[in-house]
Amino acid sequence: MLENLIEVARHGPKLLRAGAINVSLLFALIAVGFLVGTVIAVVQVYGGRPLRAAARGFEWLFRSIPAAVLMMIFLYGPPRIGVGKIDPFLAATLALGLRSAAYQSQIFRGAIQAIPTGQMLAARSMGMGRLRAVASVILPQAFRLSVPGWSNEFSSVIKDTTLAYLVGLNEIMRQAKTVYDGVHMRLAMPTLIFVALCFLVATYAGNYLLGVVERQFRIPGLQMPGSGRTMEHSH
Amino acid sequence: MSPLLRVEELHKRYGSEQVLRGVSFGLEKGETKVIIGPSGTGKSTLLRCINRLTPPDRGRVWLEDVEITHAKAQINRLRAQIGFVFQSFNLFSHLTALGNVRIAPMRVLGLTKEQATRLARAELRRVGLGEKEDAFPAELSGGQQQRVSIARALAMGPKLILFDEPTSALDPELIGEVLEVMVSLAREGMTMLVVTHEMGFARSVADEILFMEHGVIVEQGTPRQMFTQPQHARTGEFLHKISELYGEAAS
């Protein structure tokens, strides 16, 4: 056992370098998810009927189709319909990022709807246009209300970066496999435990940082009614 | 003859707060005693200590010749003989009125479903709710819920019933129906220990009134004594204040 641990430790730096790919993917997913999710949420609340329907359809598709299937579609779809070859990182970013957007939009939508209508009225009464009011008055409040739900989503996305393994991205799980594949099967357990610990640390660190950010931006009296009971969507 | 219920030197503290500081009294079979006193003076705690829903720190309680507070007492069997009616009813939310009254006779006393159902129906009729047996708690008014909870206590054939401010959570117009049930129970000879602010009830039904303050019984006596010539100034002040607060109903 001990010699196995030492041997795995030798591979530590390699695994951590691969982990950096998970981290890059995490940022890409969060960025795509945040931007697209915000747009979808705003469209769902303020958009016209056809736009609203489209946004709802988007949400439904990306929340109902499993992540693994989405990634395959984004990996094999573009060449098939003549867009050209797409590398696994981009395929994973699009598939998992848009999926996160669907979940994030749900969180933001709930937050936007929780803001009293008087806020919009007050903004409009001062001459702001609808879009201006959304950007300057509604969203800054909505994002703060979204923090608990969004933190859950963040933890989910950290873990979901491993799913890119399924489209062959050279991330930490795949590197781990190269350590224990073939003749070195006895290394599988210590290697995978090491990876699991990395994720425990990453989840804790992520939540800690989010807590710091949340305190930075907290405004007294601005909280989701009955907050703290949002659901995770990822394992 | 030894009393049905005997309470000796009960003490209870929550953190640094001494809630009960040595409470003693007895209750004869068929008696109704009413406990009054300002809120926060340990009345509810006292009731809960009697059947150990809250464990007392010190002191003893006997039901007839069985010591409830004994470490080896079969507490569930004893509780089955002591009815408890809560201020907030605490009807089981997932059961109908009938289900609420029936479950303990079935699961605790071991009656068959048919026996328990027959018994439960009789008790619901006794509190005037024979028609409501299929209603869930959320479908009943507060007064009706409290009457179901009295039926739930009665179905166990208890030796006595403890009432913890049974009308305090009710809208004024619903208090009467609950008090009516309690009055008729007292008249039928049920042994009752009632914490309440309903002075009208205390005056007309109680064999004895206990005035509690700061975790001790300050004074006890018949309603006539207590209302006309209280021995302690505090008793008189309290009774005066409460009858002002509650107006006609209290006098």
Add this chain to the structure above:
Amino acid sequence: MTFDPAWLPRLAHGLQVTLSVVAASIAIGFGIGILLAIGRVYAPRPIRWLCAAYIQFFRGTPLLVQLMIVYFGLPTWGITLSAFSSAILAFGLNTAAYQAEYFRGAIQAVRGGQMMAARSVGMSFRQAVVLIVLPQALRIVIPSWSNELILMLKYSSIAFAITLLDLMGQAKRIAGREFMYFEIYLVVAAYYLALVFIVSQLLRLLERRVAIPGLGAPGESR
């Protein structure tokens, strides 16, 4: 786009595997989850901590890692399981942790007076939990539990990574043989969409069937 009807029997077989794995792991997770939740709410401190640690580990690490630990890791310790058993075990242990958290929330949402009233009529602690608290908690938990079941259904599609021939595994196999990657995955996506839709409707039906007036999730805000 080309769709070969010859795919259907194989996909049907895969579907069967998917449903079996999900049903078995959800059932395992349900049993362990309830025990963990009761442990977290009512048990004395050391047991409460153990339950919390279990939940922390399984919620803090990716499901794929857990799946690999069972399939590739356990043989290191002399325990070798088939892909099918590995998937059920890993998913079951994982969903147990999530279900436990939902059960715990539901148990805590049952008002404290219910337990007290149950004890006041002479019920033992066990009777009070089984007859009074759990029947209410299980109704309160249905919406979040449904969500969990559907998540498991979707996440089960990662098990092709350990060679399981579930819906996704069969698709990958067909795709590899016939070079019809895009098409087959679109078909599989449709399968999952239909599956998720049907299951969520069934769960909604269940929720309505066992509904009791006044007994819902408090502050439904999802």
